[in-house]
Amino acid sequence: MLPDLFSDESRNEVLGPGAAILGGFALDVTDDLIAQVRAMSAFSSFRNMETRGGKRMSVAMFNCGSLGWVSDRSGYRYDAIDPETGTPWPALSPLFLDLAARAADALGYDDFVPDACLVNRYIPGSRLSLHQDMDEQDHGAPIVSVSLGLPATFLWGGLERSIRPSRYRLVHGDVVVWGGPSRMIFHGVDELKNGDHPATGALRYNLTFRKAR
Numbered sequence: 154m155l156p157d158l159f160s161d162e163s164r165n166e167v168l169g170p171g172a173a174i175l176g177g178f179a180l181d182v183t184d185d186l187i188a189q190v191r192a193m194s195a196f197s198s199f200r201n202m203e204t205r206g207g208k209r210m211s212v213a214m215f216n217c218g219s220l221g222w223v224s225d226r227s228g229y230r231y232d233a234i235d236p237e238t239g240t241p242w243p244a245l246s247p248l249f250l251d252l253a254a255r256a257a258d259a260l261g262y263d264d265f266v267p268d269a270c271l272v273n274r275y276i277p278g279s280r281l282s283l284h285q286d287m288d289e290q291d292h293g294a295p296i297v298s299v300s301l302g303l304p305a306t307f308l309w310g311g312l313e314r315s316i317r318p319s320r321y322r323l324v325h326g327d328v329v330v331w332g333g334p335s336r337m338i339f340h341g342v343d344e345l346k347n348g349d350h351p352a353t354g355a356l357r358y359n360l361t362f363r364k365a366r
């Protein structure tokens with residue numbers, strides 16, 4: 154790990170072993186990321202997926218990459234095909250791949266090559282309840298998460314759902330990386346507050362890169 158990664162001036166923050174917030178890590182590419190999200194969503198659109206229990210998620214999603222995370226009445230899975238278009242998800246661009254690899258590398262995860270990127274869109278009031286990311290086959294690979302637009306409160310719990318989560322503010326350009334002993338930590342996002350961000354208006358986007366297979 155780089156010695157200056159957690160200096161006093163940085164907005165970097167250790168969440169736990171193998172997990173950290175890299176404050177502003179993506180700031181030099183946020184405009185391009187948002188432009189690409191908009192372009193891709195004209196093809197595979199944002200949709201509020203259904204859970205197994207039949208509820209609609211308040212966060213709207215689509216995927217890019219060779220695999221995408223989908224949820225419906227039959228449960229969760231990774232699928233190469235967007236069920237709405239019947240065709241593969243949009244490809245992971247070099248910009249996305251490069252950012253994910255650089256962020257993972259900053260925490261010592263070498264050669265991270267994600268095959269899936271879940272793109273989340275929050276409107277004020279949207280939230281993501283505490284969950285573990287456990288649908289990936291390779292739990293040795295980290296997850297890299299990029300925040301764009303309105304700030305959010307990230308909930309960081311423990312290895313059991315009952316552990317009360319700590320709260321961290323994630324702002325435009327922040328990147329969260331986690332893996333290793335923290336890979337199965339329960340986490341979530343508190344209800345998004347109203348706001349107006351110069352880059353996204355009243356929205357927050359989140360990109361989570363995973364190695365699903």
Ligand code: MD6
Pocket residue numbers: 273281286296297298299329331340341342359361
């Ligand atoms: C979000 N993120 O920040 C939701 N999962 O909008 C996640 O659920 C998440 O940020 C695994 C790893 C990083 C994440």
Ligand code: FE
Pocket residue numbers: 284285286340
């Ligand atoms: Fe997650």
